[in-house]
Amino acid sequence: MSTYIDTMHPERHDPYEDIPRDVRDFLNYLGAILNRSPRTVNAYYIDLRLFFKFLLRERGLAPSNCAFEDIDIRSVDTAAIGSVTQSEIYEYLYFLKNERHNEPAARARKLTSIKSFYRFMTVKSNRLLDDPAKDISVPSLKKALPKYLSLEESIDLLKNIQSDFYERDFCILTLFLNCGMRLSELVAIDLKDFQEDTIRIVGKGNKERLVYLNAACMDALKHYRAARAALGNLRDPQALFVSKKTGRRLSARRVQQIVDHCLQTAGLAGKGYSPHKLRHTAATLMYRHGNVDMLELKEILGHAHVSTTEI
Numbered sequence: 001m002s003t004y005i006d007t008m009h010p011e012r013h014d015p016y017e018d019i020p021r022d023v024r025d026f027l028n029y030l031g032a033i034l035n036r037s038p039r040t041v042n043a044y045y046i047d048l049r050l051f052f053k054f055l056l057r058e059r060g061l062a063p064s065n066c067a068f069e070d071i072d073i074r075s076v077d078t079a080a081i082g083s084v085t086q087s088e089i090y091e092y093l094y095f096l097k098n099e100r101h102n103e104p105a106a107r108a109r110k111l112t113s114i115k116s117f118y119r120f121m122t123v124k125s126n127r128l129l130d131d132p133a134k135d136i137s138v139p140s141l142k143k144a145l146p147k148y149l150s151l152e153e154s155i156d157l158l159k160n161i162q163s164d165f166y167e168r169d170f171c172i173l174t175l176f177l178n179c180g181m182r183l184s185e186l187v188a189i190d191l192k193d194f195q196e197d198t199i200r201i202v203g204k205g206n207k208e209r210l211v212y213l214n215a216a217c218m219d220a221l222k223h224y225r226a227a228r229a230a231l232g233n234l235r236d237p238q239a240l241f242v243s244k245k246t247g248r249r250l251s252a253r254r255v256q257q258i259v260d261h262c263l264q265t266a267g268l269a270g271k272g273y274s275p276h277k278l279r280h281t282a283a284t285l286m287y288r289h290g291n292v293d294m295l296e297l298k299e300i301l302g303h304a305h306v307s308t309t310e311i
Contacts, residue, residue: 016045017074018049018072018073018074019045019048019049019052019073019074020052020073020074020075020076020077020081021077022077022078022081022121022127023045023048023049023052023117025125026044026048026116026117026120026121027041027044027045029120029124029125030044035206037184037204037206039184040204043109043113044113044116044117047109047110047113047114048113048114048117049073050110051092051110051113051114052073052076053068053069053071053073054092054095055076055080055084055088055092056071056073056076057071058088058091078121078127078128081121081128082121082127082128082129082130084132085132086132086133086135086136088132089111089114089132089133089136090136092114093107093111093139096110104139104140107139108138108139111133111136111138111139112138114133115133115134115136115138118131118132118133118134119131119134147271147272147273147277147280148277148280148281148283148284149177149268149273149277149278149281153266153268154177154281156266156267156268157173157177157262157263157266157268158170158173158174158177159266160262160265160266160267161173161262161265161266162261162262162265163258163261163262164244165227165244167220167223167224167226167227167228168224168227168228168241168242168244169258169262170220170223170224171220171221171223171224171241172186172241172255172258172259173259173262173278174216174217174220175217175220176259176275176278176279176281176282177278177281177282178213178214178216178217178282179199179201179211179213179217179282180211180279180282180283181201181211181279182203182204182276182279183252183255183256183275183276184252185201185202185203186241186255186275187241187249187250187251187252187255188202189201189239189240189241190238190239190240191238191239191240192238193240194221197212197213197218198210198211198212198213199211199213228242231244231247232247233247234247234248235247235248236248236249241255255275256274256275259274259275259278260274
């Protein structure tokens, strides 16, 4: 399934031409007015496209011999969107659980997309009078504390890197474990984002923050930059983390693969760790071992609310 995001340039996406005009207007509102990131807008696109494909199938308006993924929803107009009932949304949630086998978190996200869309149609653009999703509760979620590596596991991870580009992969893990950045933030780093011992990070909603680099980060960057310079001509010369083979900026998926491989070689596979868990690890280590208080952590991590940091 196409997601329209350019993995090399995650701030871009192709025109959303296979969806109803009202949905396209909603996505433009998210990006231009609410300043949501392209990835966030794209997630809404995928969720709403799925919902309207389901709707046409359930109403018998899709050709009987048409595969679900090939259902064309461009003909869904404002009147059809306004005719959606609460019962149909419940049927959709049942479909997500029993046919798509979506977990509660995935169903909650997809329902949130529908609720946000109908709020736009009724409150923001006044295209509809009634909101069929307004009184539908989001599926209850099991609350769990974030996972993170212990200090000993973090050291083992850095000590057991096996890679054909050791300097790069060591630097990636060092920044994750010391700066607490998101995967999308690390992938987007350019050389121009560094100034002396600070790095400019562009987070959610294009919010910028400065994070100071400790000695471990500075040393890892020094060795990686030397190895990077030895690669010669690069296809993406401004990108910090590049592929040794192609010279292009690493995609988020490639960084995930690098982290997974490093976790495996360190004997830490199968424990639910991921790049985002390294962000949790950085926050926990700074709080427990770095004497960093909660308000400072909030700024370092780029959280909008300290309650998120407290978790």
